[in-house]
Amino acid sequence: MQICRDLPSLRAATAALRAASRRLALVPTMGALHEGHVALVHAARGEADAVAASIFVNPLQFNASDDLARYPRDEEGDLAKLRAAGCDLVWMPPVEAMYPPGSATVIEVAGPSAGWEGDARPGHFRGVATVCCKLFLQTGAEVAAFGEKDWQQLQVVTRMAADLDIPIHILPVPTVREADGLALSSRNRFLTPEERATAPLLHRVMTEAAAAIAGGAAVPGTLAAGGARLVAAGFAPDYLALVEAETLRALDAPRADGPMRLVAAARLGTVRLLDNIPV
Template structure:
């Protein structure tokens, strides 16, 4: 497994690893890897001959007041996990390599970037879209694997790739969950024991709401009930919304996506499920 920190070395390694018609699948991450990330790596393995994983905690997608300094980091553990997962290339640029002095170009996305995470974290998707576009360009990835856990992010990336005619295929991967239903997330390790025990109430409550809506209950009333239940248990919900899966506009009937974000102590939990 090659560990690459500068762009020239990455370009050389990419050219060698992908000589002939060998394709490269990229898994973009911010590190602190867990089972969810490793499932994405396995999907990348199945999709292409060469697997690259990027680890970059992108300052551009954190707002000033956010948890950039608290973001979990575990370089040694990450590299060991990637080695056993059969990763070929690890791309780990530092901040000046990604954004050299004078860097002034940003990708601005409207449409699915508006509302929800885009409202709670202004500038977040500008940072995500900019870094992902750069990662696609740096690695010349043929395929890039993204988790459905960050549903809005996935729709934003689909939009960017379509709008900028980027030659990369986006491969979504279903959300990987702990045994008790909580979506795996790097931020889960910041939960205290009591919060960790409470956290699966979020997916359980979402499931109850979806079952009721499928059985004919009015979505607005069901979502209000779900939000009240979470609040009563100690969560501070940011939103609970039923939307069109690709555009994130209000649900019109047919396939939908239930999006949820709720704070539990100092941690924001994110989840979503298909209707």
């Protein structure tokens, strides 16, 4: 597994892959890897001859400096997981390589970035779109794998790549969960034992609400009841909403003209949990 920490070495490594006519897939990450990231590597392997992963804690997508400082980092453990998963190349740029002094360009994606995480974390999707665009162009990958857990992010990146005519296929990979339904996340490690026991309720409430809505239950009442259950259990919900899957526009009633997604974000103690499921 080759590790690149500067652009010249990355360019040389990807040029060698292209010279060997090898199709390259990219798995963008911020490190603190878990089995969900490993699943992305395996999915990417199914679409390409070689797999690259990036590890870069992107300062542009954090709106609070203490959140950036608190983000978990484990370079040695991350590299071991990627090596065991069969990753061929790891791109680990320092901040000054990704954003050299004088950098003045960012990417704003309208449409699916509006609302939900866009409201809760101002500037977050600007940072996501900017770093992903740079990663796509730096690696020249033909495929990029993203987990469905961050559903809004997936739609923002897909829209950005399409709008800018970047020749890359965005590969969605289903959310990986614990046995009790909790979506895997690097931040789950910050849950206390008591909070960890409570956390799976988010997915249970969402699953029951999705089934009720699919069965014809009124959307506003179903979501209000689900939110009340979360509050009673100690969650502080930011949102629990039914949205159009691609546009993220809120729906007040189920419609048959396209797929829908139930999206949620709720704080439990100091940890903010995200989840989504199809309806």
